Amino acid sequence: MRYFIMAAAVVVAAAILYSQSERAVNWKIGVVDLRRISQRYKKWQENSLKFAQFRDARINYLKKKRRELEEKLTEIADNLRRLEPGSDAYYAQLDKKRRLEFELEMEQERVY
Numbered sequence: 455m456r457y458f459i460m461a462a463a464v465v466v467a468a469a470i471l472y473s474q475s476e477r478a479v480n481w482k483i484g485v486v487d488l489r490r491i492s493q494r495y496k497k498w499q500e501n502s503l504k505f506a507q508f509r510d511a512r513i514n515y516l517k518k519k520r521r522e523l524e525e526k527l528t529e530i531a532d533n534l535r536r537l538e539p540g541s542d543a544y545y546a547q548l549d550k551k552r553r554l555e556f557e558l559e560m561e562q563e564r565v566y
Contacts, residue, residue, distance in 0.1 A: 516561055523558040527551060 492498050530551045537544040 520558060520561050523554055523561060527554050527558065530554065 492502065530547055533547050534544065534551065537547060
């Protein structure tokens, strides 16, 4: 028991001495000014321009696609009014309408 207490005291003393000998870590913290980077660096400006062009082209494409789908939906709705409810042609048009509505919903989620 005496040796155990002696060994524990040596370990505690060594830990205290070791922890006191270490210097505190000097952390370097920097600040990045993104506004200055975006104004000064040419590559950043080129990439920003390319991204904006891609984004605008994608949004325009999706809006055009949405308009086309809405036109098809109105056309199918007119066809449904002309057809007799319960007929095979009616159900085929109804199925087509539901698919287009789903596609329109997915396109709207992509735009926004």
